[in-house]
Amino acid sequence: MEIEVISILQEKIKQAVQDLYEIDLEKVFFEHPVNEKWGDYATNIAMEISKQVKQPSFDIAKNLHYKICEKDIVYPYKDNKIKIFEKIEVVSPGFINFKLSVEWLKLVLFSVITASNTYGSSQKGGKSKVLVEFSQPNPNKPMHIGHARNNFLGSSLANIFEFLGYDVVRINYMNDWGTHICKSMLMYQKYGEGKLPDKKPDHFVGDFYIMYEKESESNKELETELAEMFRKMEAGDPQTLKLWETITGWVYEGWQSTYADENVRFDAWRFQHDYKESGKEVVKIAMDKGIAEKDPSGAVIARLEKYGMPDKVLLRSDGTSIYSTQDLQLAKDDYDRYHFDRRLYVVDFRQEEYFRQVFKIMEILGFEWVDRLHHVSYGVVALPEGQMSSRKGLVVNADDVYEQLLNLETEEVKSNRKSDDEDSLNIIAKRVALAAFRYGMLKVDPKQDISFDYDYVTKFEGNTGPYLMYTYARTSSILEKSGKMIEINDPLINPVIYDEKEELVLRSLYRFPEEIEKAGEKYAPNVICNYLFDLAQRFNAVYAALPILNAGNPDVIEFRLYLTAAVRQVLKNGLNLIGIEVVEKM
RNA sequence: GUGCCCGUAGUUCAGAGGAUAGAACGCAAGGUUGCGGACCUUGAAGUCGGGGGUUCGAGUCCCUCCGGGCACGCCA
Numbered sequence: 325m326e327i328e329v330i331s332i333l334q335e336k337i338k339q340a341v342q343d344l345y346e347i348d349l350e351k352v353f354f355e356h357p358v359n360e361k362w363g364d365y366a367t368n369i370a371m372e373i374s375k376q377v378k379q380p381s382f383d384i385a386k387n388l389h390y391k392i393c394e395k396d397i398v399y400p401y402k403d404n405k406i407k408i409f410e411k412i413e414v415v416s417p418g419f420i421n422f423k424l425s426v427e428w429l430k431l432v433l434f435s436v437i438t439a440s441n442t443y444g445s446s447q448k449g450g451k452s453k454v455l456v457e458f459s460q461p462n463p464n465k466p467m468h469i470g471h472a473r474n475n476f477l478g479s480s481l482a483n484i485f486e487f488l489g490y491d492v493v494r495i496n497y498m499n500d501w502g503t504h505i506c507k508s509m510l511m512y513q514k515y516g517e518g519k520l521p522d523k524k525p526d527h528f529v530g531d532f533y534i535m536y537e538k539e540s541e542s543n544k545e546l547e548t549e550l551a552e553m554f555r556k557m558e559a560g561d562p563q564t565l566k567l568w569e570t571i572t573g574w575v576y577e578g579w580q581s582t583y584a585d586e587n588v589r590f591d592a593w594r595f596q597h598d599y600k601e602s603g604k605e606v607v608k609i610a611m612d613k614g615i616a617e618k619d620p621s622g623a624v625i626a627r628l629e630k631y632g633m634p635d636k637v638l639l640r641s642d643g644t645s646i647y648s649t650q651d652l653q654l655a656k657d658d659y660d661r662y663h664f665d666r667r668l669y670v671v672d673f674r675q676e677e678y679f680r681q682v683f684k685i686m687e688i689l690g691f692e693w694v695d696r697l698h699h700v701s702y703g704v705v706a707l708p709e710g711q712m713s714s715r716k717g718l719v720v721n722a723d724d725v726y727e728q729l730l731n732l733e734t735e736e737v738k739s740n741r742k743s744d745d746e747d748s749l750n751i752i753a754k755r756v757a758l759a760a761f762r763y764g765m766l767k768v769d770p771k772q773d774i775s776f777d778y779d780y781v782t783k784f785e786g787n788t789g790p791y792l793m794y795t796y797a798r799t800s801s802i803l804e805k806s807g808k809m810i811e812i813n814d815p816l817i818n819p820v821i822y823d824e825k826e827e828l829v830l831r832s833l834y835r836f837p838e839e840i841e842k843a844g845e846k847y848a849p850n851v852i853c854n855y856l857f858d859l860a861q862r863f864n865a866v867y868a869a870l871p872i873l874n875a876g877n878p879d880v881i882e883f884r885l886y887l888t889a890a891v892r893q894v895l896k897n898g899l900n901l902i903g904i905e906v907v908e909k910m
Numbered sequence: 911g912u913g914c915c916c917g918u919a920g921u922u923c924a925g926a927g928g929a930u931a932g933a934a935c936g937c938a939a940g941g942u943u944g945c946g947g948a949c950c951u952u953g954a955a956g957u958c959g960g961g962g963g964u965u966c967g968a969g970u971c972c973c974u975c976c977g978g979g980c981a982c983g984c985c986a
Contacts, residue, residue: 460986622984677914703915784948850923
């Protein structure tokens with residue numbers, strides 16, 4: 325059941341404005357009043373057009389109100405016509421407030437339960453192709469909490485777009501070629517030759533990386549050795565290449581479990597080493613068009629001054645390609661392959677200028693699909709001491725955070741003992757631990773920097789993932805104890821809401837689909853977090869104040885079970901979008 | 911120097927030009943012979959960094975100043 329109250333209202337208002345004032349509106353804006361007593365929707369259209377029609381906004385609102393209310397706004401359901409609004413009123417200085425009827429809200433409740441796992445989803449994406457590139461770690465050390473934020477954000481956005489009806493491809497791009505990889509390789513060659521990982525292999529490799537960063541401070545020759553190693557690698561020296569394969573292979577092996585723990589997966593992998601020779605074709609076009617030129621050193625530079633940005637190097641003076649060149653080629657290849665409608669680059673805000681430059685170059689090159697590229701920029705994760713730095717030993721590994729959470733949660737789960745089965749206890753601990761981690765990082769606006777300390781994620785109370793998981797488990801428990809499956813007969817049998825607290829839950833349930841849409845439009849999963857937390861609080865208030873199974877009156881029991889089932893469903897669907905899997909007991 | 915981002919309660923954060931600026935944590939006081947207390951109820955706590963402007967209306971948009979972060983040709 326696809327119900328779009330807003331589009332019904334849009335049409336109504338547009339028509340009324342057209343009839344009364346002969347103004348053809350493109351769009352009418354609706355909001356939810358901050359105070360729910362005023363209504364569920366409100367429009368400020370009277371104020372908007374007040375100047376144009378030279379009438380006080382209050383009068384306009386009254387006229388529109390009269391016009392709109394000439395006929396009831398109804399929705400046909402079975403043999404009935406359901407009034408959507410119980411009250412439409414005008415208030416100063418000209419707001420028109422719409423309050424949804426209880427009958428309508430119950431219809432929504434009904435639709436939540438019947439739609440089940442698809443409630444909140446839509447076909448708006450029309451199966452158009454969205455590529456989401458995220459994660460992009462360097463395979464020379466383990467991932468830290470900055471990567472974790474990226475992984476959570478990217479995977480969550482992918483889920484959201486999928487739910488909105490887009491055809492999503494999750495892409496991971498490996499920066500696997502360059503001197504940064506040689507750092508780990510070089511130190512392994514010097515101090516670890518022949519050794520096999522005696523710990524998680526990405527951590528094993530990472531130790532050599534840190535070793536390099538430390539030693540290079542006092543030993544300046546190391547840099548020369550590094551350059552020499554990279555030169556050999558570029559030249560195709562078999563031994564060096566073998567080392568490269570071994571080192572990166574270990575890192576990938578280690579990451580498998582990191583990604584699994586974080587509930588992150590990819591549909592396609594791209595490797596920088598496949599692009600090291602490429603991009604030169606693109607550079608040639610740029611030079612032919614006079615966009616780029618060789619400077620005295622021999623490097624090829626794109627001149628972007630007249631577009632208000634700094635110049636960008638496309639080829640080094642030795643003629644080798646650079647990240648930006650490879651990115652140009654990668655985008656082109658992906659376009660040829662997928663003909664995507666959108667390609668998202670989930671990369672932190674420090675590269676905003678970089679993407680502006682690269683996109684501008686593509687525009688000048690005449691790639692007409694350049695406006696389908698979008699940099700999803702987000703804030704960095706820093707430590708209270710400042711930016712993370714492996715040289716200074718100021719890095720928090722993602723695996724370490726997860727492990728700590730898992731330990732805390734395992735203790736908690738074992739003391740609660742909601743199951744006798746060790747395996748299911750372990751699954752519960754893992755899911756709740758990840759819920760704390762993901763939710764902690766995703767609940768803030770992506771644009772905000774995060775100053776990470778363990779308090780950020782090790783809280784299990786209040787506005788946290790575990791709180792939402794707990795609320796879900798509570799709803800499951802109630803439904804299980806009710807001893808019967810929820811059967812939908814007729815959603816209209818109970819025409820009365822028995823308590824204001826229940827009404828607050830109903831007035832939240834209908835918003836879920838639009839919150840998902842908003843999260844997609846803003847590239848901001850925290851929109852969903854905020855919504856779910858609010859819903860959970862409303863439900864818990866009902867739970868604390870009102871008996872459900874012991875309500876006495878069978879009609880009341882039935883209604884409250886519906887309400888419980890609907891809240892459960894929305895929590896589940898919403899949590900899945902932010903990458904959290906629910907548990908029935910915890 | 912040029913440009914971008916951020917600044918809201920003690921702390922961490924919501925607020926996509928609207929109506930009386932909201933949560934969580936922490937603090938203080940409570941919670942029924944009841945379905946899960948990882949919960950709920952109540953309270954104290956704010957010159958929305960400062961100043962100007964646009965608007966019927968500004969935490970939100972513009973200008974300016976202050977504070978913090980970041981990016982600026984051969985790293986990714």
